[in-house]
Amino acid sequence: MHVILIADGMPAGGTERQIVALLRGLRQECPRITSHFGVLAKGGAREQEAYYWADHRFMVPRSNPYDLRLAWSLRRYVRAHGIDIIHTFGAIADLSGVITARLCGTKLVNGSIRSARRRLTRRDILSRFTMRFADHVVANSRAGLHAFGQRNNPRATVIYNGIDLADYAEVVSHHSDSPYLCMVGNFTAKKDHQALLEAFVLVLRSYPTYHLVLVGQGPTEAACRRLIEERGLSDHVDMVTNCHEPAPYIKGADVCILLSPDGEGLSNVILEYCALKKPVVATNKGGTPEIIEHGKSGVLVDSHLPAEVGQAIMGLIADPERRAKLAAHAHQVAVDKFNCTRMTAAYARLYDQICPAD
Incomplete structure (x- = not known):
């Protein structure tokens, strides 16, 4: 199975730390899953760490934060590498993931519920809009599902953050x-x-x-x-x-x-x-x-x-x-x-569920 993780950026934040933890967990504990990783905004503090743990790099051509050429580049990459699942983090990645999944018939996991704000930002609202097109939506808390209006979505679930003790x-x-x-x-x-x-x-x-x-x-x-x-x-x-x-x-x-x-x-x-x-x-x-x-x-x-x-x-x-x-x-x-092994296993089960082996 080939899974590509796409993130809007990789600064030194909590979401980015979890992306790195998931890539590391897939590499160390799930050899049957081949991971690919790409990031839109270059130069983040955790970018190189993510590339280190990914099995393959997707180098994103992009001239500005809203450059949707990403979708066409991603489409070519998905077809060339036989990607089974696109897993997105961030509003622009979400939107590009929706376009690519539709064009390629690829499964899509939206992983952008990483907060539980009372008032959603514009990017949150865009991410929420794209969730209706995802095969599955993952939040890192029940509070997040509620904040994004996904609590009653049968295709939404909670996978808690993992930490490597x-x-x-x-x-x-x-x-x-x-x-x-x-x-x-x-x-x-x-x-x-x-x-x-x-x-x-x-x-x-x-x-x-x-x-x-x-x-x-x-x-x-x-x-x-x-x-x-x-x-x-x-x-x-x-x-x-x-x-x-x-x-x-x-x-x-x-x-x-x-x-x-x-x-x-x-x-x-x-x-x-x-x-x-x-x-x-x-x-x-x-x-x-x-x-x-x-x-x-x-x-x-x-x-x-x-x-x-x-x-x-x-x-x-x-x-x-x-x-x-x-x-x-x-x-x-x-x-x-909240251990990393448990988190990685939960994602692996989800990937298997939405894209079962032939």
């Missing part, structure tokens, strides 16, 4: 002279760093030795720096903006946080927290409750009010035994429910 077995903690909290997430409107900073002001009143490490990059970074200055937090907050492998910072933290105003589809960052046995404080929205069970594997907050977030964090700082229990349970959830 072996990748985290030898992680060495970031060295710090002070205990610290950590949040990993790019500085965008999708993450509420400002709310965490306001809550951290309250934390420092009771735990003045603590620091806060923020790992990420993006357009709201300057606003966060201004707020840090205004609140007098400069000596207690470290912003790490040139890091693509945050695991050491996660490993050394006492508590890890992710505040997402619109929720997450299924957060890879939270899975990393779990893999590294860290107690989690996160927003009770989107797909996060599908990972974290409040009070058992972490703490979920219903709002980003400083008092609620601060109290959740301080409750964990004050109780190391509770932190350890939450972290241990979260790690076991990652082992049982």
Whole structure:
């Protein structure tokens, strides 16, 4: 069986990490499936890693982000290489996949439900439109299916993100002279760093030795720096903006946080927290409750009010035994429910289902 994965881009994001994990899983665990990979926007942080694990490369000719010549190039590639399934990630890839599948009679899997936003973006809306033409739609969370209006689609299913726990077995903690909290997430409107900073002001009143490490990059970074200055937090907050492998910072933290105003589809960052046995404080929205069970594997907050977030964090700082229990349970959830082997096997079964062997 030949499967081609097409992505709009390969920056250092959660979706892109999962594409790499799937290509690696297919190479290592499913030798009967030959993988092909192509990406539209060149130069992403994970592009070369994806090419490394794919069995074959599809080099996409493209002059601008909306260059639909991709569909005609993809048609030629699909016919030349006997592709059985086109698996798309991203709106332009979805649209090109629909055209090519129709022209070539190839099966199509739409894999673009990777978020659970309350308001879909224009690209989300385009992806949703193309889903009606797909042989199957895959989301990485039940919340994502609901957000995209696919919950009652009989051709839609959930395959949870997978994480390779072996990748985290030898992680060495970031060295710090002070205990610290950590949040990993790019500085965008999708993450509420400002709310965490306001809550951290309250934390420092009771735990003045603590620091806060923020790992990420993006357009709201300057606003966060201004707020840090205004609140007098400069000596207690470290912003790490040139890091693509945050695991050491996660490993050394006492508590890890992710505040997402619109929720997450299924957060890879939270899975990393779990893999590294860290107690989690996160927003009770989107797909996060599908990972974290409040009070058992972490703490979920219903709002980003400083008092609620601060109290959740301080409750964990004050109780190391509770932190350890939450972290241990979260790690076991990652082992049982979100491992890469399970994810790869689920995709292989799906491919077999929609394109059975003769």
